[in-house]
Amino acid sequence: MAVTNGVPSKNILANKRLEIEFGDAKPLYTQVEAILEANRCLYCYDAPCTKACPAKIDIPSFITKIAGGNLLGSARTILTANMLGLSTGRVCPVEELCVGACVYNDLNHQPIQIGRLQRYVVQKALEIEQSGSRQLFVPKEDCGKKVALIGAGPASLACASYLTMEGIKSVIFEKSDLPGGLNTTGVAPYKLQTEEWLQEVKWLLSYGVELKTSVEAGRDFQLDSLLGDYDAVFIGIGLGSDRKLGIPVEDGTTVWGATELIQKIKNEPNFQIPEKVRSVVVIGGGNTAIDIARELAMLGVRESKIVYRRTEKEMRGYKHEMTGAREYGVRLFENLRPVEIILDDNRVTVLRAEPTTTDQVREFPCDWVVAAIGQEEHVSHLSADMKMDENGRVIVDPITRETSLPNIYAGGDCVNGGKEVINAVEDGREAAFAMLRSWGMETKPNHGIQQQKDTSGGR
Amino acid sequence: MADLSINICGITSPNPFWLASGPPSNSGEQVMRAFDMGWGGAVWKTVGNPIVNVSSRLGAVGYAGSPVMGLNNIELITDRPLEVNFKEIYEVKKRYPDNAVVVSLMVESKDEWKDIIRRSEDTGADGLELNFGCPHGMCERGMGSAVGQEPDVLREITSWAREFATTPVIAKLTPNVTNILDPGIAAVEGGADAISLINTLKSIIGVDLKNLVIQPTVGIEGTQGGYCGPAVKPVALHMAGTLARDERITVPISGIGGISNWYDAAEFLALGSTSVQVCTAVMHYGYRIVAGMIDGLNNYLDEMGMKSVNDLIGRAVSTYVEWGDLDLNFGVNAKINSKTCIGCQLCYIACLDGGHQCIHTHQGPCSAFHGKADHGINPRTSIMPPVMHSDKNESEAHIPFVDDDECIGCNLCQLVCPVPECVTMEEVPSTAGKESWNERVAKELS
Numbered sequence: 032m033a034v035t036n037g038v039p040s041k042n043i044l045a046n047k048r049l050e051i052e053f054g055d056a057k058p059l060y061t062q063v064e065a066i067l068e069a070n071r072c073l074y075c076y077d078a079p080c081t082k083a084c085p086a087k088i089d090i091p092s093f094i095t096k097i098a099g100g101n102l103l104g105s106a107r108t109i110l111t112a113n114m115l116g117l118s119t120g121r122v123c124p125v126e127e128l129c130v131g132a133c134v135y136n137d138l139n140h141q142p143i144q145i146g147r148l149q150r151y152v153v154q155k156a157l158e159i160e161q162s163g164s165r166q167l168f169v170p171k172e173d174c175g176k177k178v179a180l181i182g183a184g185p186a187s188l189a190c191a192s193y194l195t196m197e198g199i200k201s202v203i204f205e206k207s208d209l210p211g212g213l214n215t216t217g218v219a220p221y222k223l224q225t226e227e228w229l230q231e232v233k234w235l236l237s238y239g240v241e242l243k244t245s246v247e248a249g250r251d252f253q254l255d256s257l258l259g260d261y262d263a264v265f266i267g268i269g270l271g272s273d274r275k276l277g278i279p280v281e282d283g284t285t286v287w288g289a290t291e292l293i294q295k296i297k298n299e300p301n302f303q304i305p306e307k308v309r310s311v312v313v314i315g316g317g318n319t320a321i322d323i324a325r326e327l328a329m330l331g332v333r334e335s336k337i338v339y340r341r342t343e344k345e346m347r348g349y350k351h352e353m354t355g356a357r358e359y360g361v362r363l364f365e366n367l368r369p370v371e372i373i374l375d376d377n378r379v380t381v382l383r384a385e386p387t388t389t390d391q392v393r394e395f396p397c398d399w400v401v402a403a404i405g406q407e408e409h410v411s412h413l414s415a416d417m418k419m420d421e422n423g424r425v426i427v428d429p430i431t432r433e434t435s436l437p438n439i440y441a442g443g444d445c446v447n448g449g450k451e452v453i454n455a456v457e458d459g460r461e462a463a464f465a466m467l468r469s470w471g472m473e474t475k476p477n478h479g480i481q482q483q484k485d486t487s488g489g490r
Numbered sequence: 491m492a493d494l495s496i497n498i499c500g501i502t503s504p505n506p507f508w509l510a511s512g513p514p515s516n517s518g519e520q521v522m523r524a525f526d527m528g529w530g531g532a533v534w535k536t537v538g539n540p541i542v543n544v545s546s547r548l549g550a551v552g553y554a555g556s557p558v559m560g561l562n563n564i565e566l567i568t569d570r571p572l573e574v575n576f577k578e579i580y581e582v583k584k585r586y587p588d589n590a591v592v593v594s595l596m597v598e599s600k601d602e603w604k605d606i607i608r609r610s611e612d613t614g615a616d617g618l619e620l621n622f623g624c625p626h627g628m629c630e631r632g633m634g635s636a637v638g639q640e641p642d643v644l645r646e647i648t649s650w651a652r653e654f655a656t657t658p659v660i661a662k663l664t665p666n667v668t669n670i671l672d673p674g675i676a677a678v679e680g681g682a683d684a685i686s687l688i689n690t691l692k693s694i695i696g697v698d699l700k701n702l703v704i705q706p707t708v709g710i711e712g713t714q715g716g717y718c719g720p721a722v723k724p725v726a727l728h729m730a731g732t733l734a735r736d737e738r739i740t741v742p743i744s745g746i747g748g749i750s751n752w753y754d755a756a757e758f759l760a761l762g763s764t765s766v767q768v769c770t771a772v773m774h775y776g777y778r779i780v781a782g783m784i785d786g787l788n789n790y791l792d793e794m795g796m797k798s799v800n801d802l803i804g805r806a807v808s809t810y811v812e813w814g815d816l817d818l819n820f821g822v823n824a825k826i827n828s829k830t831c832i833g834c835q836l837c838y839i840a841c842l843d844g845g846h847q848c849i850h851t852h853q854g855p856c857s858a859f860h861g862k863a864d865h866g867i868n869p870r871t872s873i874m875p876p877v878m879h880s881d882k883n884e885s886e887a888h889i890p891f892v893d894d895d896e897c898i899g900c901n902l903c904q905l906v907c908p909v910p911e912c913v914t915m916e917e918v919p920s921t922a923g924k925e926s927w928n929e930r931v932a933k934e935l936s
Contacts, residue, residue, distance in 0.1 A: 070555030073908050076839035077851075079888065098555070137832035138909065 049296045049303065050220030053329060057121065060151040069097040072143050075134055080145060083132035085453045086113040086460070090129055090145055097152055103165060106156030109149055110167065114192045115185055115456050117157065117231045118214055120150030121223050123453050124318075126351040157234055170238050171198035176470060179204065179261040181248050181413070184212020185452045186267035186443030188232060189459030191240040197467055197474075201240045202261075206247035209298065212269050213444070214452060216294040219322035221329060225297045249412050258438060263466050266425065266434070266441040267459065270449060271409035276314060276402045278369055285379040286372060289315070289323045289403035296326065308398040310334040312382045314369055315403030316346040323401055325356035336395065337363045338384055367393060372400055410445045424448050431465035432458055440466065492791035493798040494784065496530075498742045498764040499658040499683035501616045503590040505530035505787075506759065506799055507780050510746050510767035511594035511619060511662075514777070516568065518578030522585065527777040528784055531590025532582075533686075533767060536567035536621045537575050537606065538596040538633075549695035549706040549715065560721035561770050562695040564706060564713055566627045567596055572609070579613040590765075592660065596621040596633050600650050607654045617657045620648060620682075622673070623664040623689020626715045635689065638664035641676035648680025658683040660744060663729075665722075666692050670729040675738050685733060686744035686767065688726045690716025719770035723748030727761055734762025735807045750779070752786025759799065760806035814928040821918040822899040824849075824892045830912045833888040837903035837913060848896035849903060852879040853887040 060068065072094040080090040089108055096105035109116040125131070125146040133142030160167050176199045180187040183205035191201035209215050214228045236242055248254060248268070257264050273288020295302040304327070311332050313324040316339040328335040337356075339346060342365045346353065353363065367384040370392070374380065382395040408423030418426045418435035425434055425441040432440045442458025444450065464474045494505040508531035509515040509524055516535040524532060543566055553559040568575055583591045593610040595618055597603055610618055622644055624634030637643050644661070651659045661677035663670065665688035677685050694714055696705045704712030726747020733739045745763030749755050750771035758766050771779055787799065796802055826837065826849075841849040892903070904913040 067555060073834050076835040134832035134834045
């Protein structure tokens with residue numbers, strides 16, 4: 032079995048990457064900003080924000096703790112429900128979830144900026160921990176159980192860290208050389224830069240999770256063989272490569288898959304957008320389509336257009352994301368289905384699209400075409416026996432996240448077909464606690480991780 | 491525009507807003523700037539024998555983001571030479587003849603009182619305020635609240651002042667007493683022309699949890715200080731109101747304590763104060779706040795159809811009765827406006843845990859806390875069948891409702907609701923006439 036150990040270090044990525052050109056879309060709060068914002072919280076009972084949170088973070092509690100100056104306590108409230116509190120504070124579509132549910136919306140008043148507060152608290156708490164003065168969590172002693180996790184994305188990282196806290200040895204197998212899953216390869220850089228995310232991964236691993244990179248299931252090891260060495264397996268391999276348009280010409284130099292392109296922008300030091308690329312057409316109607324269109328516009332591509340086969344109302348992408356993209360000049364063209372890409376000297380010149388309502392074919396002169404129409408499933412490579420639905424998603428028990436194969440659990444995009452990071456975290460956490468229950472180990476109501484007793488004493 | 495001018499025991503002022511004796515009235519330069527901003531009068535920072543102050547001196551307690559809900563201080567009386575103070579008072583009074591200038595005094599012996607009163611009146615000041623209130627530092631030397639807490643001493647010193655003074659004498663009382671009527675009556679008996687109250691409350695404002703030392707901190711120690719600011723207003727209203735409605739208090743009252751707005755002032759006036767004095771709010775925001783106070787009071791008087799501020803003074807005094815005289819047959823019920831409710835459920839949890847379990851939610855079974863509010867010791871689950879409320883659609887499901895039969899009309903839900911006028915308290919019509927506890931007891935005895 033090929034094994035490459037490694038906690039990513041800060042220097043793993045080269046400088047001068049394209050993604051570094053962006054400032055923070057939502058900068059870190061200062062202490063004053065955080066306290067003022069925290070004090071606005073009404074401390075709702077049975078709070079709508081918590082109900083809207085897939086991870087069910089006790090949001091009013093963590094916000095009240097900020098107001099009271101209890102940063103470590105606040106961070107523990109977040110992390111015991113959502114171990115990836117730092118990055119989700121940035122990438123969660125809070126407008127659709129907690130912030131969108133805030134009761135202040137009903138007063139036509141600015142809702143509490145929960146995502147920014149969460150990022151502030153977790154970042155500050157990690158700084159406190161890294162300064163060496165206090166520890167957020169103390170993992171229990173090794174109990175002898177072992178779990179293998181396939182894929183180092185948010186689902187596995189969450190699952191592994193909750194297991195580690197309870198004294199379960201957790202080993203993550205990642206096929207690429209960088210851990211992090213879609214946060215590393217698919218989330219637009221203006222929302223989350225790889226370097227910062229890898230710092231969070233490093234912190235998660237620091238509690239004792241083992242990471243093996245550049246090892247691929249099916250190639251370097253088999254799923255069946257893992258069960259011999261481990262008490263359980265968690266599958267968090269996400270989705271595969273970008274789905275193809277299904278029309279002639281898909282070459283990878285001027286016709287891109289969306290995550291393929293985002294990955295290059297985020298992580299490849301030598302990748303630049305040629306100056307002659309002035310016009311780009313993105314095909315799709317999801318958040319990834321909006322993200323890459325906005326990203327390219329922010330990077331200076333003069334014309335960034337989205338071509339979508341239905342109307343804006345039916346887009347899977349969020350309204351606030353489309354509004355944000357429009358601020359950077361992104362334009363949306365509705366009711367169009369791409370039919371042909373016309374090349375000149377092996378380069379894209381025109382995308383021809385057929386309206387779904389009339390038969391007047393439209394032509395979009397462009398330099399690049401980006402397909403953002405989803406990703407392929409690739410779980411079926413792992414096991415022929417595992418039950419899948421008709422779309423190739425792994426079928427799991429809705430409570431335990433156990434697959435049709437005993438002791439094999441799964442979560443994240445390979446189960447839900449592509450949802451938010453926070454949904455993957457929830458899957459990972461629930462799978463971890465289901466494993467613990469199956470071994471007769473106690474899991475506390477709020478998934479309580481053993482907290483460090485405060486021994487810092489007097490002054 | 492209503493007439494805001496007042497006359498309190500012969501001291502006239504263009505409006506009822508005075509600076510209370512304290513840091514904002516420490517010097518002539520300050521008082522003149524305050525008068526320029528619109529303050530009607532000022533009680534000069536207390537003058538007396540020379541003292542030395544410490545550093546630091548102030549502490550504050552905030553609430554929910556507001557840094558100064560209450561302030562406390564361990565500052566003493568003026569630390570500037572008497573001659574300088576008197577010279578400045580003279581200048582101020584000469585330049586601002588229409589504004590009220592009152593000198594606050596605090597000394598020990600009869601001779602000292604005689605001397606300082608004569609010198610104060612030589613400045614042309616309109617009156618004198620006897621500081622019987624300061625609860626820190628000076629009281630340890632037998633002055634300030636040490637006097638205010640001993641009615642006999644207070645009466646005697648007031649009578650000295652009355653004997654020596656030619657201008658009106660105002661006795662300023664400490665709230666650090668069991669019954670404010672005791673020093674109040676003593677002041678009247680001693681010949682005071684008016685009473686001002688309250689001075690500050692004895693307090694420890696907080697503990698510095700990092701260094702584990704009392705605040706405000708002087709080196710590595712601290713001491714108790716005088717508490718004031720918005721937090722003390724209810725205490726002050728109670729004490730000012732107590733004096734105002736007692737027939738033995740035959741002199742006018744100048745109200746002090748947490749006044750920050752026109753409506754705070756209006757409440758003191760309605761409870762019988764003729765002028766009001768402000769310190770903490772000025773220390774927080776500056777003299778400029780008086781513009782809003784004048785404007786707000788004017789608007790209010792116009793709205794109420796009152797031609798003069800005198801029409802407001804004392805108007806709410808007689809609404810105070812003892813608990814035993816309250817009407818037992820009067821009732822109100824809470825009503826939640828489902829159209830403006832934002833679903834925070836603060837009323838629900840407040841009523842459930844800190845009220846009388848009368849508010850319920852539409853979603854799910856209310857079995858444990860629904861039914862006739864017996865407030866008994868039996869767990870509801872064992873005696874009440876579950877009541878399901880699932881008839882509401884999703885958008886209304888999180889809006890709580892009040893069970894009319896259970897509601898005891900305590901106001902708690904209305905008080906905690908963040909939406910103005912979402913929860914209203916509505917009178918429950920009753921055919922029974924008024925009956926108080928005292929009446930009921932009397933009826934049973936007869």
